[in-house]
Amino acid sequence: MAYFYFDHQDQPAQLPATVFSCILRQLLDQQPAIPEAVSRVYNNIGSKGGLSQYECASLIAEVVKGLGHVYLVLDALDECAPEHRAPLLQTLSQLSSVPGLRLLVTSRPHIREITTAFTRPLRLNIVARDEDIKLYIRQELSRNGIHDMCDTDFATGLIQRLSQGADGMQVSPFLLLVETRD
Numbered sequence: 201m202a203y204f205y206f207d208h209q210d211q212p213a214q215l216p217a218t219v220f221s222c223i224l225r226q227l228l229d230q231q232p233a234i235p236e237a238v239s240r241v242y243n244n245i246g247s248k249g250g251l252s253q254y255e256c257a258s259l260i261a262e263v264v265k266g267l268g269h270v271y272l273v274l275d276a277l278d279e280c281a282p283e284h285r286a287p288l289l290q291t292l293s294q295l296s297s298v299p300g301l302r303l304l305v306t307s308r309p310h311i312r313e314i315t316t317a318f319t320r321p322l323r324l325n326i327v328a329r330d331e332d333i334k335l336y337i338r339q340e341l342s343r344n345g346i347h348d349m350c351d352t353d354f355a356t357g358l359i360q361r362l363s364q365g366a367d368g369m370q371v372s373p374f375l376l377l378v379e380t381r382d
Contacts, residue, residue: 202226203273206280214280224273227263232310237262257291261298271302276305279312289317333363353382 206214213219233244233254234371238259245251251259264270272295277371296303296318307314328336337359346355 201271201273203275204277206274206276206278208279211284211372214284216253216284216291217250217256219274219288220253220260220291221251223255224260224263226253226261227267227270230267231263235263235266236254253287253291257295260295261301264298264301267300269300269302271304274305274308276304276307277305278311285311285313289313328366330363330366333366334359337362 203221203226204222226236226294228238240253241255241259274292277285277288292305293302295301303318305314305318309315341355341359346358
């Protein structure tokens with residue numbers, strides 16, 4: 201298993217080459233020995249610098265073939281900078297055809313290019329229930345000392361209005377895309 205979390209506050213880490221290098225590193229850390237294909241590439245580049253996203257993707261495919269089944273999780277892909285998202289999705293789409301690779305991508309559903317990037321996605325919408333929204337608001341208000349600022353009736357009314365305001369909106373935190381091929 202390997203994963204990458206897209207933090208919108210860390211845009212430099214979202215360069216496609218950086219993302220795939222991170223994934224490759226995680227997969228290599230789980231190996232008893234460095235695969236020959238990786239050693240060969242490393243010996244060729246030496247101290248010249250890092251690998252491109254395409255070189256990393258190729259090596260990821262080689263490592264996956266040697267492992268059998270690999271789960272690759274990319275969390276919050278919608279937080280990826282738009283200029284990095286298209287090349288990243290292109291490479292992910294290519295990797296999704298590697299036998300044994302299971303790809304799980306989480307994203308908010310409003311980014312169309314993510315939802316259309318995969319040929320056979322299984323979508324799972326996660327929707328917050330009204331009780332969950334109220335519980336979350338109540339906890340956040342309590343944590344921030346709402347009862348020191350206002351009376352219980354005001355706090356109860358605020359929770360009710362905020363949860364009603366969420367009604368009808370897309371409150372789903374993520375849309376999950378799973379690409380599976382053997």
